[in-house]
Amino acid sequence: MPGYLLLGKFGQLGWELRRTLAPFGEVQALDYPEINLMQFEGIQEILQQAVPEVIINATAYTAVDRAEQEDETAYTINSQGPRRLAEWASANNSVLIHYSTDYVFDGKKGSPYTEQDQPNPLGVYGKSKLAGEEAIEAVDCAYLIFRTSWVYSLRRDSFVTKVLTWARHQPELRIVDDQVSNPTWCRMLAEATALILAKAGKNPHGWIYERRGVYHLAGSGFTSRLEWAREILRLDPHPGEQTTTAVQPAKTSDYPTPAQRPLFSALDCGKFSEAFLFQLPEWQEALALAMAVNNDRF
Numbered sequence: 001m002p003g004y005l006l007l008g009k010f011g012q013l014g015w016e017l018r019r020t021l022a023p024f025g026e027v028q029a030l031d032y033p034e035i036n037l038m039q040f041e042g043i044q045e046i047l048q049q050a051v052p053e054v055i056i057n058a059t060a061y062t063a064v065d066r067a068e069q070e071d072e073t074a075y076t077i078n079s080q081g082p083r084r085l086a087e088w089a090s091a092n093n094s095v096l097i098h099y100s101t102d103y104v105f106d107g108k109k110g111s112p113y114t115e116q117d118q119p120n121p122l123g124v125y126g127k128s129k130l131a132g133e134e135a136i137e138a139v140d141c142a143y144l145i146f147r148t149s150w151v152y153s154l155r156r157d158s159f160v161t162k163v164l165t166w167a168r169h170q171p172e173l174r175i176v177d178d179q180v181s182n183p184t185w186c187r188m189l190a191e192a193t194a195l196i197l198a199k200a201g202k203n204p205h206g207w208i209y210e211r212r213g214v215y216h217l218a219g220s221g222f223t224s225r226l227e228w229a230r231e232i233l234r235l236d237p238h239p240g241e242q243t244t245t246a247v248q249p250a251k252t253s254d255y256p257t258p259a260q261r262p263l264f265s266a267l268d269c270g271k272f273s274e275a276f277l278f279q280l281p282e283w284q285e286a287l288a289l290a291m292a293v294n295n296d297r298f
């Protein structure tokens, strides 16, 4: 099998990628501080030594609000790093798998976004991720960019763990009902990536070069944060620990944040399912699986 280099093994997605890619054999998995996207020379050395046939980049600067202050850092990690990975991949006939976000859209369309829709990010995080997409696209390499949304794990802090924690300390929760997108369990995203690499076979470069592009890949269906929170509480493996007795709707404008977020950023994943002949499960089904598997923390 080809050699794989996974960057970002401790992130929500990277952790699951490490598990799902393990059966592929030759997988070198790294994360900060072994690698630092702010200092690409170190990564360049690792690439020259490992000469991976497939690079999977699960690193990202994901602090949406902090990015408003740290735009240089966000752009270096989310745009310049991916560009240099793409350049290396191009020069060495390697494949680059990369991930992007629904936050490249402004959320004003009112129906799920396709890959044909014009991005218009509202904040620095979305802008830096879009710049990363464009930088990779500008390099002639074998790449797949999966734009995903509302990624959660139960291992690292996420919306799901926050709701479960709040529900153990507060009598009432107020959750916004005007933010809508596709909740995506990071394990499903990792498994989809592994399935694609398995389909790509022993010589992934040609197979992926033919299919290179941006694809929306997120949990099927979409919902509001409020309904998502209600489903999390319904599926809580230890509901007896909840102190919350009511979940009330709120508005995004009730909770001003440094970064503006798109309101309706649901993704239409039709292009992905047509190209690769599968799709991620319904978000409720994935959430039920996630809660059943990861019931040791809550």
Ligand SMILES: NC(=O)c1ccc[n+]([C@@H]2O[C@H](COP(=O)([O-])OP(=O)(O)OC[C@H]3O[C@@H](n4cnc5c(N)ncnc54)[C@H](OP(=O)(O)O)[C@@H]3O)[C@@H](O)[C@H]2O)c1
Binding pocket: 008, 009, 010, 011, 012, 013, 014, 031, 032, 035, 036, 037, 038, 058, 059, 060, 061, 062, 077, 098, 099, 100, 101, 102, 129, 147, 148, 149, 150, 151, 152, 156, 186
């Ligand atoms: N989370 C979401 O809701 C969401 C939504 C849409 C799209 N996405 C995209 O999905 C992908 C995976 O996201 P995720 O939620 O798994 O992210 P994550 O949990 O924040 O993981 C990102 C990883 O990158 C590492 N990293 C940060 N700065 C680095 C640097 N300078 N050098 C090397 N590594 C560095 C982080 O290390 P530290 O933990 O030490 O910082 C972490 O291990 C990203 O491309 C993200 O933009 C995420």
